[in-house]
Amino acid sequence: QVQLVESGGGLVQAGGSLRLSCAASGRTFSLYTMAWFRQAPGKEREFVAAISYNGFSTYYADSVKGRFTISRDNANNSLYLRMNSLKPDGTAVYFCNAGGSAITYAAASRGGGYWGQGTQVTVSS
Numbered sequence: 741q742v743q744l745v746e747s748g749g750g751l752v753q754a755g756g757s758l759r760l761s762c763a764a765s766g767r768t769f770s771l772y773t774m775a776w777f778r779q780a781p782g783k784e785r786e787f788v789a790a791i792s793y794n795g796f797s798t799y800y801a802d803s804v805k806g807r808f809t810i811s812r813d814n815a816n817n818s819l820y821l822r823m824n825s826l827k828p829d830g831t832a833v834y835f836c837n838a839g840g841s842a843i844t845y846a847a848a849s850r851g852g853g854y855w856g857q858g859t860q861v862t863v864s865s
Contacts, residue, residue, distance in 0.1 A: 742766040742854050744836040749859030756826050756863075762819040762836030762856060770794075770814040773842040775851050776821045778832035778861075785835070787849035789821060792842035799848045803829075828865045833858040 748760040760776070775790035789810040790799045798810055809822040819836055839852020 742769060742772060742838050744838060744854060744856035746834065746836045746856045746859040749834060749861045751862045751864065752826055754826060754828055754863055754865050757822070757824045758826065758861060760821040760823065760834055760836075760859060760861070762821075764817040764819065764836075764838065766817075769817040769838075772838040772854075773840045773848065773852065774810075774812055774819045775837040775840055775848060776810060776819075777835045777837055777851060778830075779835070779858075780829070780832040783832075787851065788834070790840065790842060790848035790851075791819070797842045799842070799845045801849075823861070826861075826863045828863045830861060830863045833860050 743765040745763045776788040777785050778788050779785040787801050791810045807825045811820045835858045836856035837851040838854040841847035
């Protein structure tokens, strides 16, 4: 089992950058595929990015490809999401996720069973 705590959200102007972090508890972090999802007001939660347990495979939603970078530090049980060139439609609560599969994009985009509480990102125009 793993517990997840996100941080790093905030208010940023369009075109700006933020770096989200997710701290994981438990000794099995390095075994999990990790992912980021987001949920905008009035919308369903959507996949943003995923990374395999060893960091060798990454997947991105088309809407963030080229602007966002997912990374992990297994030695410190941490997951990151670097977000550049933020747009107002990036306003959402961002969630850390664990336990999915990184075999394919489809599998990764479904996520796993473990969720953090979320961190708010607001992008002003």
